[in-house]
Structures are given as structure tokens and as C-alpha cells.
Amino acid sequence: MMRGPVLPPVRASVWAEIQGRLGAVEQGLVVVLEGVDCSGGQFGLVEALARDAQGGAVLVLVAIDGDGLLAARAHAACDFLARIGASLPAAVPEAHLVAGAPGRVLVIGTETGAASLDLLRCLALPGLEICRLETFRIGGSERVVARWLACAPAAAAAAPGALPAASQPEFEVSGERRRDWEELRQMCERIDPAVRWDGDRFSRRATWQGRPLGRIEMATGHLFGVDAHGERHALRTAGETRRFVDRMLRRYAHLAGVTFGGAEARAVEAPRRVAAETLSATLAATRLSPVEYSALGGPTAAGGVDGEHGNIADTVARIVTAPEPAWPPDPRPAERRTD
């Protein structure tokens, strides 16, 4: 049998392959524009600007082995997002990005880009997520799974022969806030031991399987939490800290698919229930959740992921923070949540 020459894969062909499988990488990830120049033409174009389910900007890069400019391009993309990510919703209106939603850089590779992905893992650039698509055949058909790699720089460093991971500077928390920070970190570990922390001297970002749960910042002697929707919360009391962890927990529950009380799960359940519902009941159930409102293009809700996600998240919160009593109401009316 005559066979043609086996050519090394080029980025365009790998991108074409990946583009059709973005749904396997992350539900709701949609390519809005292709070919983004983040480096002034120095390192080539980033494959695409995408929008995630929360309306955040995602710069998507494709990794293939032998691409010497991949790391530089990824670094330039992270830098680009850090510089002007907040202005992208206004600058690229056709992308329908949600103002305030955090941006990120996502590098996707297949079997042909394994070495490049490993290199990027060791670089541990902040804001960078790495995903490897692995295909396998079952029942005569090809299936694909996404494997997130960004959250294990320590494992990469521990592997024999691996490149050393980028060193992480210590989080500088003032003395009186150190206890809050430690408590917060322990609560996050109770959510899932796989929650990872990375960041610089003044901030720490929590990720789970490469996906952001939230960020803790130290500024003017106080701790602040930035949730997955980009909303900033002061963490001055134990109650505020626990409330912020609750937001991270809700985000975790959403990412982990523990959303049987959530809007998407309700959509699946709906046809089974509607026959028994009255017309008035169905009308009453049409209240929009903050997630839906945000996905339609509205500003991120002040209350974070509340409403329809509330029941399950509250249940999970009780399990995770079992030793704690019910949270006391905030004694300061001026700063009480309004959601």
C-alpha cells in the first residue's frame, strides 16, 4: 500500500482539530475572534480570543512540539491580559465579554504537543491554564477527554529529569492577618485538597483543575478577596472570610458539576416536572439567576452565584464547614450584603 509522507503537524491543522472540540475542554467556551496579536508581531498570533460561560476573555493558544515561540507567546498573552484585560469588553464589543469577569490564557495541546505543554507547566506563568486533549477509541468511535495540567508544578518538579518549577515568592501577610489567611487556606483545603494556590508576594490565586476559584490580595494592611466574577470583598472579620470561602465553594460546586440545584441541571429536569406544574408555578419559576443575567450581557451580579445555586451550595457549605456553627449575621448594617 502506498502511503504519503508523514508531515509534522502544523499549528493551523491542530487548531482546526481542537476548535471543534472546545466543548470538551470547557462547557460554554466559544471562539469569538481568531488571530490575536499580543506581542506586537514578535512571536506570532495567539490562535483565538474566546468567551467562557461567565463571559470572561480567554486567549487560546495551541501547543505543538517544536514550536520554539510558544512559551514567549504564552508569556506575551499573559502580559497582554494583565495590561489591558479589563478594557477588552469595551475594546472588543462584538465579543460580548462581561466587564469584570476575569480573563485567562488557555494553552491546549494534543498528543503532538506533550513536550511543549510540560515545558509550560514548569514555567508556571500566573493566569495560565494548560489543558491536554487525549483521544481514545471505545466501541469503534473516537472519544476525547480534557486533562488539566496547570495545577501541578510541584509534581512536575518532583519528577525525575523534570525542569525545576518556577519558584513562588512567599505571600506577605501582616502579622494580625496571618491567622485569617491560614484559616481561609484551611477552609479551602477542606473544599478539596486539589485546590492549588499560586501567585506573587501580594496575592494568591486559588485554582481547581486549572480553573480559578478566587484570589486573595494583601493591600494597605488588609486582606481582600476577589471572587471568580472579579468582585472584590474586604476580609476584615472571620464572618467576611467565611462568606468569601462560601463564594469560592459555590464556584467549585459549579465547576465540579455539583449543580443539581443549578440552572443548567434544572433545564434537564424541567421537562419531567412541567407536566405536574400549574401555569402560575411555571411563571413564578422564571426568575433569572445572576449567572443567567451575566451570561446575557448584564453586569456581574453583586451577590455572586446566588439564587438557583443557593440550595446546593448551602448544603455543601454545611458539610465542608461542619465544625462551624451557623454564620452570625453581620453586625454592621452598612456593609451587609444586599443580594
Next chain:
Amino acid sequence: MRRILRRTGGIESRPREAVVVAFASGKGGTGKSFLATNAAIGLHELGRRVVVVDCDFGLANAHLLFGVNPRHTLLHLLDGAVSAAEALLPTPYGPTLLAGGSGVASLAELGARHMQALAGALHWLAGCHDYVLLDCAAGLAPQSMITVLAAQHVVVVTNPEIAALTDAYALIKCLARQPARPSVELVVNRVTSAGLGKATFDRMADVSRRFAGCDIHYLGEVPEDPAVNHRRLGQPPLLSSLPRCPTSQAILSILHNVEGRVRERDGHGTGRLAARPGVEARMMAQIRRW
């Protein structure tokens, strides 16, 4: 003989009951009445027998757009004062109109008895027309939803701004929860740049699929047109007076898509008439669930 009759548009090709299309939106002022009246004229020019039923019980205005002064309205019909045939009003532009009333202070005044009367009237209208276009009231009151759910096709009219989008989505979400879901189609009105309507639809379709589990279909966009905004009372509808303007062309394109959806979903015009419940049965089912 059957083939000849079908080709020449004879009795054989006519469906037993009209296609009922509801023009709805969550928010008021998105252009439902404007689209419904002009769509009716467009369908009439395509040779269809069309009736517009102004179901905006409290704030009806379709008769103003048609430039007619109704003697009897839907309210007389609901009260049993006149029959549907007596309330029906011909317009100078071809379609007939069942005008809405402006005397109802709130929808709460309309009870099941009134809605049953409307169901009977729609059944009669559907038997003697090809298209029944329902110009529905804004909002999600049960009475409005019963009229929306009387239709096989719900054309959700929205504008590319967040308030209209969220209200339109609330309507779609509500429709998605109904046991007998009509086909949901979207028109984006008052679009300021070409392609904005499709982009708006893409976002709405994405959100509807993900959160409401409902697939919606795109009918088209209608450009923002000062000629529409500045029309005065008594001027003829746009499709009659300016049939070649971009807005009229957009409406004709939407009509083309509506007919395509009707053929695709209901098999009208293909000789494949589905044995589905009629408009009266659909409404009565909703009234019983009320």
C-alpha cells in the same frame, strides 16, 4: 386532479386550521404590534388569508397602525356581546383585524370564562384563515401566556439592549417549562448595525440552550429606521407605503423565514398535516392548568 388542485392553490392544499403565530416579548415597546401588522400585510400580499388579533387587552394599538376605528373589540367579544364574525374588521391593506380593547384596567379582570371565549373565537378564526397573528401583551401575566401558548409559533421580538434581552429570555424560559412547547423564534428589532441581530441571537440561543434547555430559531433582524420612529398617526403601514425600504425588505425576509419554519415544523403546504391539537384545545389545556 388532487395534484392539479394542490398546484393551483385549490381547496385541497389548504390546511384545515390556520397557522397561529404569536408576536410576544417580555418587555413592552419592542415592536410587536409594528411587526405583527406589517407581517400581516406581507402575508396578505403573498396570497394568504390573514387575521390579526390584538391580544393586548388593556393597551391595544394595532387598530391605530392599520388606521381603522373599530366599533366592536375583543372586549365585547369576551363579554359575549358580539360574535367573532361581528367583531372582525376589514382593513384597507388586506388583512382583517380583531381589535383589542382599551377598557380593561388590569389583566386580573379577565378570568377563565373570558379566556374560554377567546379560545372559541380563535378556533373560529383559525377555521377561515391561513394565518392568525396574535399581537400579545408584554409581560408574563397568566392571561398573556395563555394567548402566547395558543400559538404553534412564538415570535419573540426583542431589541439589542439588556433590559429587552433579559425580559425576552424570561419569556423563553417560561415557554421552555411548558409541557407543550411551541416553536420559539427570535426577531431582533431596532438593530443599529448589520449583523448585530445575529450576534444578539447567538448569545440568546446560547443562554437559552444552556440554562433553559430550549432551542430557539433565528428569523432575522429589523434595522433601526427613523422613518418608522417618525411616522404619524394616520399614515399607512410601512410595508404598504415604503415597500422597498430596508425595514420593509427585512420584514419580508423574516416572513420568508416564518413560512420556512411553518413548512419545516408543521408540514403545511407539503400535504403532511400533523394531527396536533387545534388552537382551542391548546388554549383550553392552558386554562385548565391556570
